[in-house]
Amino acid sequence: MKKVLLLLADGFEAAEASVFTDVIGWNKLEGDGTTDLVTVGIRKKLKCTFNFTVIPEMHISEVDIDEFDALAIPGGFEEAGFYKDAFSEDFLNLIREFDRAGKIIASICVGALPIGKSGVLSGRNATTYNLGDGIRQKQLSEFGANVLGYEPIVVDKNIITSYNPSTAFDVAFNLLEMLTSKENCTNVKKLMGF
Template sequence: MKRILMLLANGVEPLEIAAFTDVFGWADLVGETPFTLVHAGLRPEIQTTFGLHLRISNRLEDLNLDEYDALALPGGSEPAGFYEEALSRPYLAAIQHFADAGKPIASVCVSSIALGAAGVLEGRNATVYHQIGGKRMKQLVDTGARFLDRPVVEDGQFITSSGPGTASEVAFLLLERLSSVDNSLTVRKRMRFDSPSQHWFDTPQVM
């Protein structure tokens, strides 16, 4: 049984939560490896980017992080208050714990800002949601990361991505790392997801 911790900050993006929830739910049903995805937060209830309220089953402070094989980090938005918790000491400490243990960390969209703030991306390739002249790219680079304008970037144990539309690919890549390429492809096919071309992975997000 593989266990993934999905850490949810207030202001998180619903689509990015759903990608991890569904991909690993399907993997547990039809894949070669059983999975449990556990979500946790810093408070008992959060409001997502677009106003959906969620009850959080687990408080981060109550968990033994050593019991988990990987960390999943959906992103969110500043107007919804995402960075208040995503850049908080407990959130960053959890990232550092998984990084120190050498376990996979999969982040979507602006959650790579938290990785950078945790000090784990220095000298590594990474991406983030950005626009021409945007501050998120500068925030990432200021933490010592090497910014790559690609939809998904892998470097060592870290997966980063450029927006909500990449969330499913991040989840499938994490699934591949925790099981196998064949298993990830099987789950993808059963969910009726197409595989992006190499061109998609190589295409800059801001032209």
């Protein structure tokens, strides 16, 4: 069984988190059955950007990365407190551990920023939120990433980043394909109506 750790910060976007739960869940029930997903946070209860409340299955202190094959990180809003959790040392250290082990790290939108802040994107290709004044892409660049601003999804070795919420399902499908196979991913997409 391939296990995905869904790392949630307070202020995360529920829609960006749900694509991971749905794609991995659809594969578990209707695809090849080889994937599972566990939610984790640094708080007992998390409030997403628009006040949806989630209780993660695990606290970050309980995570043994040897039990997981991939890390998934949805983005969120600064106004909802996303960066307070996402830029915490516990959050950043978990990202570093997954990268050191060569495990897949998939992010959506500003979920790339804690990956950048952790240092693992230094000198590597990536992207993040691309609309508005470009401040988030500039911030990712300041963390040392080579920002490919007009690419919707950037895959650099084990790390997937994307430039806004519209890419969410595609990121989750990229993750599924990397965990299983292109054929299995195509089958799950078809079953889900894509």
